[in-house]
Amino acid sequence: MKRYMTHVWNRWPIGVGLLLAGVIAMTVAASRPVFAEANEPAVGSAALVQVRGGAPLGTWRGQFSTGDVLTFSLFGNSFYLDIPPQMPVTGNWSYNATSPVGGIVTLGYYSAGRPQQLYYSIGWIDDNTIMFGDPSFSMTLRRQN
DSSP states (O other): OHHHHHHHHHHHHHHHHHHHHHHHHHHHHHTSOOEEEOSSOOTTSOOEEEOTTSOOOEEEEEEOTTSOEEEEEEETTEEEEEOTTSOOEEEEEEEEEEETTEEEEEEEEEETTEEEEEEEEEEEEETTEEEEEETTEEEEEEEEO
């Protein structure tokens, strides 16, 4: 019996390592923006369009009742967020879909040399409109060209 237990325990860390590697790979894959081929590809190449429900790439704007304008942009692996009266922040982002029409965007940046994170929920209304918010507010943002 002791020999069997040693044999099992010697192999157990390998199985756990493979399981963790699979979970990490699925998490990374899920955080990437989702794209699909357009119905009519551009001449000479396949055009790609963003699928509703994925990360909201591009620049989005909404207006508070005070007249202040919120600007939110996602490009590549960078973001820009300006919510007046605070200073704008930039950094890296990730997206985790929580449903077919929305998810959570995590914004990572540095403040005074310390890493910080912001979390906002995204809900797609149509191809050019999203609901953007956190527990303290929610607003409609429109895609900017």
